[in-house]
Amino acid sequence: MVAHDISKAVRRLDAVSKSEGSVKYIADYGFEDCLWGRLVRSSIPRGIIKDIKLPEMPDGYRFITYKDIPDGGHNYLHMIATDWKCFAENDVRYVGETIGIIVGPDRTIVEDLREKIVIEYEEQEPAVSIDDGLACKGGAFINDDNIHCHLKLEVGNVDEAFRKADRIVEETIETGFQEHVYLETNGACCMPDGDGYKIYASAQCPFYIRKSIAPLLNIDPSKISVQQTTTGGAFGGKEHFPDVVCGPLLLAAYVMKKGVKMIFDREEDIENSVKRHPSKTVFRTGLDKDGNIVAMDSKVYYNVGGYLSSSFVVLQRGCFHVTGCYEFPNMRTEGFGVATNTYPSCAFRGFGAPQTLFAVETHMCHIAEMQGLDPLEYKKRYFIKQGGTTSTNGKIVEKVMIPEMLDQVLKASDYERKAKEYKWGSGKGIGISFYNHGGAFTGNGEQAIIKGRAKLHKFKDGTVEILCSQTEMGQGFHTILPKIAAHILEIPIEKVIFKDPDTSRVPDSGPTAASRSTMIVGELVERAATLMKPRYDKEEEFEVETQYEHPDGYPWDQSTFQGYAYLGYGWGVCAVEVEVDPCTGEVTTKGVWSSHDCGHLIDEMIVHGQVNGGVLQGIGWASTEVLKNVGGHFKQTSMSDYIVPTSMDCPKQGVSFVENPYEWGPFGAKGMGELVFNGSGAAYIDALSRAIGKRITAIPVPTEDVMGYMLNGKDLKEAL
Numbered sequence: 001m002v003a004h005d006i007s008k009a010v011r012r013l014d015a016v017s018k019s020e021g022s023v024k025y026i027a028d029y030g031f032e033d034c035l036w037g038r039l040v041r042s043s044i045p046r047g048i049i050k051d052i053k054l055p056e057m058p059d060g061y062r063f064i065t066y067k068d069i070p071d072g073g074h075n076y077l078h079m080i081a082t083d084w085k086c087f088a089e090n091d092v093r094y095v096g097e098t099i100g101i102i103v104g105p106d107r108t109i110v111e112d113l114r115e116k117i118v119i120e121y122e123e124q125e126p127a128v129s130i131d132d133g134l135a136c137k138g139g140a141f142i143n144d145d146n147i148h149c150h151l152k153l154e155v156g157n158v159d160e161a162f163r164k165a166d167r168i169v170e171e172t173i174e175t176g177f178q179e180h181v182y183l184e185t186n187g188a189c190c191m192p193d194g195d196g197y198k199i200y201a202s203a204q205c206p207f208y209i210r211k212s213i214a215p216l217l218n219i220d221p222s223k224i225s226v227q228q229t230t231t232g233g234a235f236g237g238k239e240h241f242p243d244v245v246c247g248p249l250l251l252a253a254y255v256m257k258k259g260v261k262m263i264f265d266r267e268e269d270i271e272n273s274v275k276r277h278p279s280k281t282v283f284r285t286g287l288d289k290d291g292n293i294v295a296m297d298s299k300v301y302y303n304v305g306g307y308l309s310s311s312f313v314v315l316q317r318g319c320f321h322v323t324g325c326y327e328f329p330n331m332r333t334e335g336f337g338v339a340t341n342t343y344p345s346c347a348f349r350g351f352g353a354p355q356t357l358f359a360v361e362t363h364m365c366h367i368a369e370m371q372g373l374d375p376l377e378y379k380k381r382y383f384i385k386q387g388g389t390t391s392t393n394g395k396i397v398e399k400v401m402i403p404e405m406l407d408q409v410l411k412a413s414d415y416e417r418k419a420k421e422y423k424w425g426s427g428k429g430i431g432i433s434f435y436n437h438g439g440a441f442t443g444n445g446e447q448a449i450i451k452g453r454a455k456l457h458k459f460k461d462g463t464v465e466i467l468c469s470q471t472e473m474g475q476g477f478h479t480i481l482p483k484i485a486a487h488i489l490e491i492p493i494e495k496v497i498f499k500d501p502d503t504s505r506v507p508d509s510g511p512t513a514a515s516r517s518t519m520i521v522g523e524l525v526e527r528a529a530t531l532m533k534p535r536y537d538k539e540e541e542f543e544v545e546t547q548y549e550h551p552d553g554y555p556w557d558q559s560t561f562q563g564y565a566y567l568g569y570g571w572g573v574c575a576v577e578v579e580v581d582p583c584t585g586e587v588t589t590k591g592v593w594s595s596h597d598c599g600h601l602i603d604e605m606i607v608h609g610q611v612n613g614g615v616l617q618g619i620g621w622a623s624t625e626v627l628k629n630v631g632g633h634f635k636q637t638s639m640s641d642y643i644v645p646t647s648m649d650c651p652k653q654g655v656s657f658v659e660n661p662y663e664w665g666p667f668g669a670k671g672m673g674e675l676v677f678n679g680s681g682a683a684y685i686d687a688l689s690r691a692i693g694k695r696i697t698a699i700p701v702p703t704e705d706v707m708g709y710m711l712n713g714k715d716l717k718e719a720l
């Protein structure tokens, strides 16, 4: 394919307004006429609510609970599953569970009243960790085994292969909670509007909000219109979570017949919002007498928290990615979503894939190292290729350019020299990881569930407005889409309008999630612009609408999870170099180099920005971002104790790409917003473990833990 100059960077359309501060975030609106709301939440992880003692309420102030839901309304939030209650009724399942909302005109008085509410509980013993959940600590509260959801996949015949194997090695890899740390905390406002409601919210998926909360009042979702406000970052944390904010606001607006607004402060947001699922992957891997893998079996456990909500889909993606960029002759995986008394886990950049990708990468390193082999040489034996069989018995449709990407990273990082020179345990280490990310919704989800639609509206003066529900949350999409339309129509980008979506005026093009915006909605707009072009020069006003069409010949069965889970993957190779201070254990990241296959790039600078941010966020997950939950309470609740890496913690990244256009994407582009997160953590840990010569099987590993590994860790060469 000829390199289109669509890749050439343009100035982002939101660059000036965001950098000069003129853009309005939810907290800037004022909504002067509206009441303030503040959630009253459970302070215990598990128990029965015995009594709620309210202080005397001044006029105009009210405490609203599930009891205020009108007849016919339902006390749940519809986030894929419908089990997450909008308000706790008799029992609470986690710290931070919404019990009610207190509303009134003055924010300080609302806060004051909230502090005076006394809730008496009969406390029960909580299950906090995956192990607690599995052991049914305090008694099972989901089914009789605390398993919210479960799935199993098999390719080939694992039991048969194990019987023939020379030996079977076992290893457990664990990953922790992660907080999204979007720059802007959650906030929304809901007001009565005619015979319906109007919501303003910092959110990724305005149509999700409508659908999720409308059952509270038993109204049609179309009675609620949701206007997305400029969103200061989301990373999956505003995919379903805004429903938890907007549900109580909707009920409050209904009861008070007035608008109600709520803005979280940072600590409130960290303590009381969804997180990345902690995980535990237990491998049993069969090796032949030469140390080759004949079968890999895994059990994948995700800590789902108190409610299932969207977690089954997260677990599915985790299991689909458990073989990473490899093809093993036989594989099996079983996934379990474990119920615990922690805040329900939810979407976070990578949507379940980073956990298993980290696990398989790390496990592969350890199998190699115990044999005295360089992990890279060992991994090379198993790279999946075009036509290779995936974990769901589908095939890889596209060309896999891992060899080319690896070549770029090896050259840029001088890996081969360093890997030889830096002896294990020398204090210097270089690591490398391989990863992918299935683009868009799994299987036929785009076709069967989302059915995304987008419109282009041409005005007489030649301006063209894009109408779809995709949101800008920092990833650059509000520049990408106008660029695609302008490019096809051959008009200046200034002639294209693209506003933050309002569900009352845009078609539902689906959520801004699963890195789907460019590859799916970008294609809808590319196609609409192509249809518009022949009529563009006429002085008329008209619209063109397109809808997603799935290519034939790639079957998927959502009941058995068999077939083509993804038509296109983003692919990545990342190398990280570290140096460890032998006296303090302090780790310095000396270099980070990556190469990605995102199809054809729509805008080099935007994609580059995604790489820089995603790679660093992945290193943070593996290193500094410690988020412990003790007894049901998150211990890190502010930016001074939850440590995200900054640009000061990382040298300039070496960034490169390969050109591998995706057949069905706009200009050949594929999803990449999550991909860039998926592998840097494994590369960092590979580098760190080589530098200290010790095996690491759980992340995060903050500097303060490194000395412990140096003194007590297992040697890399020890048998598994």
Ligand code: MTE
Pocket (backbone or CB within 6 Å): 233, 234, 235, 236, 348, 349, 350, 473, 474, 475, 476, 477, 512, 513, 514, 515, 516, 517, 518, 610, 613, 671, 672, 673, 674
């Ligand atoms: N980049 C920025 N700056 N801010 C974000 O919130 N979210 C990530 C990724 N990149 C995010 C981001 C997540 S979780 C997803 S799913 C994709 O962007 C979604 O956007 P896309 O569909 O345009 O890739």
Ligand code: MOS
Pocket (backbone or CB within 6 Å): 204, 235, 236, 237, 239, 347, 348, 349, 350, 351, 512, 513, 514, 515, 674
């Ligand atoms: Mo991204 S985790 O799919 O919002």
